[in-house]
Amino acid sequence: MARLIFLGAPGAGKGTQAKSLATLGQIPHISTGEILRGAVAQQTPLGLQAQSYMDQGNLVPDQLVIALIRERLSQPDAQKGWILDGFPRNETQAAFLDQLLVEIDQTYSYAVNLEVPDDVLVQRMLGRGRKDDTEEVIRRRLQVYHDQTAPLIDFYQTRQKLMSINGDIPPAGVTDKLKSLL
Numbered sequence: 001m002a003r004l005i006f007l008g009a010p011g012a013g014k015g016t017q018a019k020s021l022a023t024l025g026q027i028p029h030i031s032t033g034e035i036l037r038g039a040v041a042q043q044t045p046l047g048l049q050a051q052s053y054m055d056q057g058n059l060v061p062d063q064l065v066i067a068l069i070r071e072r073l074s075q076p077d078a079q080k081g082w083i084l085d086g087f088p089r090n091e092t093q094a095a096f097l098d099q100l101l102v103e104i105d106q107t108y109s110y111a112v113n114l115e116v117p118d119d120v121l122v123q124r125m126l127g128r129g130r131k132d133d134t135e136e137v138i139r140r141r142l143q144v145y146h147d148q149t150a151p152l153i154d155f156y157q158t159r160q161k162l163m164s165i166n167g168d169i170p171p172a173g174v175t176d177k178l179k180s181l182l
């Protein structure tokens with residue numbers, strides 16, 4: 001059963017790859033960014049709390065995303081596998097996930113790290129035109145990534161769960177390499 005965590009900087013192609021792989025493996029693609037953007041669009045209580053953080057390129061408070069993941073992983077469709085895209089994003093979230101998985105008697109197969117140079121990331125994000133993709137916010141998101149999320153590469157390496165993949169090649173080539181993980 002495939003349970004995969006996707007790491008990688010904003011713009012690395014996590015979303016694109018996670019979506020393709022989830023379709024191929026017929027398992028849910030769980031993107032915290034997508035869930036949060038949906039909550040903001042619908043102005044739910046979660047969305048109202050998350051919006052200002054997202055607009056500035058900062059992480060939404062851990063307690064909000066942790067509650068969201070706890071709830072999502074308990075859904076029936078998540079019992080046959082999943083791909084986590086955008087979670088965990090710091091060590092608190094990673095430690096929570098390990099603990100939650102012990103509680104629900106699950107484990108992940110790999111944390112996939114998509115490697116893409118910073119200058120390529122900035123160009124990609126400037127090209128996609130999302131509301132939080134202005135140059136200033138992009139730079140802030142990259143800084144947050146390097147400060148808080150990149151340390152997770154070591155976290156998963158230590159647990160011998162890390163799978164690093166070059167993300168600076170055409171998307172279909174990345175998908176091909178990832179398929180073997182399903």
Ligand code: ADP
Nearest residue numbers: 010011032033034054058059060065086087089
């Ligand atoms: P990208 O990785 O391309 O920047 P995402 O869609 O993964 O985009 O995330 C968009 C925004 O949603 C982030 O900048 C952050 O504010 C918020 N977010 C998503 N996932 C998390 C998380 N696990 N913890 C805190 N904030 C999150």
